[in-house]
Amino acid sequence: MASNITARGNPGRKKIGKDGVLLFLLSTPFIACMIAFNYFPVYGWVYAFFDYKPGIPLAQTPFAGFAHFKAMFDAPDDLINALVNTLAMNFLNILLSPLAIVFAIMLNEVRSTKYKKFVQTFSTLPNFISWVLVFSLTFAFFSTEGLVNTLLAKLGSSHAVDPIGNERITWLFQAGITVWKTLGWSAIIYIAAIAGIDGELYGAAKVDGANRFRAIWHITVPGVLPTFLVLLLLSISNMLSSSFDQYFVFYNPLVAGKIEVLDYYVYRSGIKVGDYPFATAVGMFKTLVSVILLFSVNFVSKKIRGQSMI
Amino acid sequence: MKKTKASRPMSVAAALCLTAALTACSGGNSNSASPSGSAAPGGSSSPAAGAVKLSISWDQQFNGTPGVQNNPVANEIKAKTGVTMDIISSDPDKIKVMLAGGDLPDIMILPPDQAKVALDGKLVMPLDELLAKAPNISKFQTALDVINARLNNTDGHHYFLPINIAPNAKPFSNYAPWIGWYTRWDYYKEQGYPELKSYDDMIPMLADELKKHPTTDEGKKVYGLSGWTDWGLWSYYVPFVYAEGWTESTKNTTTKPDGSYVYRYAADGPFWRGVEFYNKAFRAGILDKEAFTQKYSDYQGKVKSGQLLTIHMGWELDGANAYFKAKGQDDKGFVAQVVDGATSQAYSLQSIVGLNDPWIVISKNCKDPERAIAFLDYLYSYEGSGLLSNGLKGTQWDIENGKPEFTDATIKARTEDKDFGVKTGVGLYGKLQGLGGSTVDPSTGAYLDYGLTEKYFKTKLNPLDKDYSEHYGGTYPGDAWNKLVEQGKAKSLSPAFIPALPALQSQGDDDLAKIEANIEQILIKETPKAVMAKDDAAFQKEKERILGLVNKAGMPQADAFWKKSFEDGMAKYKELVGDVK
Numbered sequence: 006m007a008s009n010i011t012a013r014g015n016p017g018r019k020k021i022g023k024d025g026v027l028l029f030l031l032s033t034p035f036i037a038c039m040i041a042f043n044y045f046p047v048y049g050w051v052y053a054f055f056d057y058k059p060g061i062p063l064a065q066t067p068f069a070g071f072a073h074f075k076a077m078f079d080a081p082d083d084l085i086n087a088l089v090n091t092l093a094m095n096f097l098n099i100l101l102s103p104l105a106i107v108f109a110i111m112l113n114e115v116r117s118t119k120y121k122k123f124v125q126t127f128s129t130l131p132n133f134i135s136w137v138l139v140f141s142l143t144f145a146f147f148s149t150e151g152l153v154n155t156l157l158a159k160l161g162s163s164h165a166v167d168p169i170g171n172e173r174i175t176w177l178f179q180a181g182i183t184v185w186k187t188l189g190w191s192a193i194i195y196i197a198a199i200a201g202i203d204g205e206l207y208g209a210a211k212v213d214g215a216n217r218f219r220a221i222w223h224i225t226v227p228g229v230l231p232t233f234l235v236l237l238l239l240s241i242s243n244m245l246s247s248s249f250d251q252y253f254v255f256y257n258p259l260v261a262g263k264i265e266v267l268d269y270y271v272y273r274s275g276i277k278v279g280d281y282p283f284a285t286a287v288g289m290f291k292t293l294v295s296v297i298l299l300f301s302v303n304f305v306s307k308k309i310r311g312q313s314m315i
Numbered sequence: 316m317k318k319t320k321a322s323r324p325m326s327v328a329a330a331l332c333l334t335a336a337l338t339a340c341s342g343g344n345s346n347s348a349s350p351s352g353s354a355a356p357g358g359s360s361s362p363a364a365g366a367v368k369l370s371i372s373w374d375q376q377f378n379g380t381p382g383v384q385n386n387p388v389a390n391e392i393k394a395k396t397g398v399t400m401d402i403i404s405s406d407p408d409k410i411k412v413m414l415a416g417g418d419l420p421d422i423m424i425l426p427p428d429q430a431k432v433a434l435d436g437k438l439v440m441p442l443d444e445l446l447a448k449a450p451n452i453s454k455f456q457t458a459l460d461v462i463n464a465r466l467n468n469t470d471g472h473h474y475f476l477p478i479n480i481a482p483n484a485k486p487f488s489n490y491a492p493w494i495g496w497y498t499r500w501d502y503y504k505e506q507g508y509p510e511l512k513s514y515d516d517m518i519p520m521l522a523d524e525l526k527k528h529p530t531t532d533e534g535k536k537v538y539g540l541s542g543w544t545d546w547g548l549w550s551y552y553v554p555f556v557y558a559e560g561w562t563e564s565t566k567n568t569t570t571k572p573d574g575s576y577v578y579r580y581a582a583d584g585p586f587w588r589g590v591e592f593y594n595k596a597f598r599a600g601i602l603d604k605e606a607f608t609q610k611y612s613d614y615q616g617k618v619k620s621g622q623l624l625t626i627h628m629g630w631e632l633d634g635a636n637a638y639f640k641a642k643g644q645d646d647k648g649f650v651a652q653v654v655d656g657a658t659s660q661a662y663s664l665q666s667i668v669g670l671n672d673p674w675i676v677i678s679k680n681c682k683d684p685e686r687a688i689a690f691l692d693y694l695y696s697y698e699g700s701g702l703l704s705n706g707l708k709g710t711q712w713d714i715e716n717g718k719p720e721f722t723d724a725t726i727k728a729r730t731e732d733k734d735f736g737v738k739t740g741v742g743l744y745g746k747l748q749g750l751g752g753s754t755v756d757p758s759t760g761a762y763l764d765y766g767l768t769e770k771y772f773k774t775k776l777n778p779l780d781k782d783y784s785e786h787y788g789g790t791y792p793g794d795a796w797n798k799l800v801e802q803g804k805a806k807s808l809s810p811a812f813i814p815a816l817p818a819l820q821s822q823g824d825d826d827l828a829k830i831e832a833n834i835e836q837i838l839i840k841e842t843p844k845a846v847m848a849k850d851d852a853a854f855q856k857e858k859e860r861i862l863g864l865v866n867k868a869g870m871p872q873a874d875a876f877w878k879k880s881f882e883d884g885m886a887k888y889k890e891l892v893g894d895v896k
Contacts, residue, residue: 059417
């Protein structure tokens with residue numbers, strides 16, 4: 006591909022070529038969208054510094070300074086609980102993320118193309134089901150009269166399971182549901198990465214006497230590892246903003262202490278309690294933690310891989 | 316509608332006196348009218364030039380199909396006013412977001428707890444100039460003044476319209492009690508009509524029933540008591556408020572059965588009364604644990620499939636009993652549980668101030684305020700309110716023996732067809748109905764709601780209700796409760812319930828509202844732990860822990876505010892009406 010930026014004339018000064026201008030123009034709508042939907046809303050942070058009430062123009066709203074931030078840290082129990090829940094559930098998701106690689110490798114080893122495609126399609130479908138439907142399905146399976154408890158009762162068990170209302174297993178249960186919903190979809194990128202591995206490597210390994218497992222371990226796994234690391238780093242930096250829908254639909258008083266994540270806490274403070282400035286302040290705090298995580302991960306990535314993400 | 320307010324007949328006089336006094340105090344209201352109501356019969360509206368579509372947001376989930384309304388009642392309204400209703404189903408969160416974002420429909424049904432936000436943010440339209448063109452609404456200036464007083468609004472404008480105003484308020488008898496505890500009559504009878512000294516005695520009774528009938532005929536599991544999560548804390552305490560004689564003049568002011576003030580969430584308030592009851596039910600093994608995880612729709616599913624031994628609301632009776640009726644078991648089903656000294660809600664009272672909750676507003680974004688007020692004014696006429704309540708003459712009702720009555724087919728359909736309201740529009744738009752059902756229409760001399768007639772009660776009476784009523788010496792369930800009151804076995808609603816009291820009380824500011832919203836959120840989250848305490852000591856420990864949390868969140872501050880507000884309101888009330896019990 007021709008270079009988009011070509012150096013002409015004065016050494017050290019770069020001039021943008023025609024291709025560069027074209028590409029820039031092509032990207033303009035997306036940049037505009039990003040500014041409109043990602044940067045412009047940041048203006049809303051200003052509400053954290055005012056005693057905002059709906060309908061009253063900001064110019065007529067009393068300035069509150071850092072009062073709402075102070076309130077956040079004066080009674081930090083809920084905030085800390087939400088932060089712990091967010092981090093715990095997302096770390097569990099990250100811990101379980103290699104399952105997608107295992108699934109992709111297993112799928113890659115299947116000889117029957119028809120069966121492989123069927124499994125791939127079937128496992129990808131849950132990704133497109135809304136969280137509301139996932140909750141309904143889960144309720145149909147795990148409620149007192151759900152499939153699981155009915156089966157248990159028919160098998161003579163007097164013990165009923167209630168993962169939807171059991172606080173002790175909330176984190177694990179939510180991680181399990183996330184895996185069920187996203188496994189097939191996450192595996193797609195790894196299947197693509199495996200497809201990109203030079204086939205001659207497998208041939209050479211076979212000549213060297215490697216069995217199937219050895220070939221996977223020494224060729225496939227190293228082949229998909231860079232992809233895994235990039236996705237891992239991205240998911241860590243984005244972990245505080247993930248899956249509000251999931252935790253919202255599964256929220257109930259029995260598991261509230263373990264499922265209330267930062268986004269839910271923002272929703273509760275803003276919409277339920279009506280304290281919009283406080284909710285905005287919590288949202289800003291969340292962004293700060295996300296940025297710290299991003300730079301930390303970037304630092305680690307730089308140290309380990311010698312490459313910076315940003 | 317979740318709640319309604321009622322009082323014993325003796326408060327009628329007090330309310331009317333207060334009304335007169337308030338009217339006198341309101342000053343500067345040129346359109347004031349006599350509360351006894353000289354509203355002209357019939358609506359004055361006629362289709363204005365051209366049709367217009369007005370968007371109207373509900374305060375809760377709309378019972379019909381949201382969007383442009385197309386049913387006989389909606390079409391008649393369109394013919395009379397030229398307005399096509401475009402209903403937006405809603406919930407408290409959605410309303411808050413609409414107000415915060417300024418994305419407002421033409422007309423809104425607002426709960427009072429959002430009224431201050433709407434008012435302070437100037438999100439609603441002052442109605443004074445428009446009211447000059449609304450003769451029917453203008454007759455109820457007093458009711459508008461009461462809302463202003465309740466909101467401490469002194470800017471001289473009126474913004475909020477109350478609904479279900481009864482200009483010539485007089486008590487009426489419901490077919491059956493409205494909110495409380497309803498149990499299976501066939502099982503109660505099977506147990507030999509055990510005498511219950513208090514509602515707590517229901518628990519061993521329900522446990523026995525559950526032991527004998529653990530599953531439905533279809534093999535589904537049966538529960539003694541259940542609940543739901545999406546109405547906040549409602550199911551914990553509201554049935555007790557109505558059944559045990561507590562009162563709740565507004566969301567914030569509750570009184571004990573003896574009439575003394577108590578904060579709703581205080582240790583000795585109605586909320587903890589309910590939590591204690593739920594804990595006892597849990598310990599007796601009759602509580603459905605999904606009460607803490609299921610939504611109202613899931614709960615409704617259990618109600619309609621015969622899986623519960625207790626329900627909380629009178630308006631669910633037809634739906635719950637339809638399960639038995641469909642199987643030809645007309646003598647089985649739910650009735651209001653009679654307990655020694657329980658509070659009867661057979662008598663109800665609507666007042667000149669209308670319902671406390673919700674109110675109607677025209678939003679600042681309304682595209683055609685004049686058409687909006689003309690539309691609303693029609694619904695505040697006898698004709699308009701009657702149309703919403705009863706449907707069309709010759710179709711849903713007709714004149715029989717000189718009196719308006721629902722036809723037999725309508726009564727049958729109302730009782731048996733759960734989609735009757737959606738199909739016909741009858742009763743579907745109650746939150747736009749200006750006049751209450753107990754208003755006497757001067758043109759007919761009958762209650763505006765034809766569901767309050769003797770014919771309606773007699774035709775509606777099924778073998779189940781007949782057996783129940785006759786057991787207590789009445790002709791229909793509401794009448795049976797009246798008889799129990801006459802015999803001293805049940806009480807009328809507490810005299811501490813004063814419909815107009817909210818108007819005399821000072822109201823909290825936004826900070827207090829935030830504190831109270833936070834308290835509610837804490838209680839929603841923590842209460843199940845107390846309900847599931849294994850013994851008295853564990854329950855007490857949990858109760859104290861939760862009270863510690865809400866105290867830390869500012870409950871003493873809220874309690875102190877409302878106590879003073881209640882005392883000041885009562886002092887003003889005494890000044891206005893004299894002797895108060």
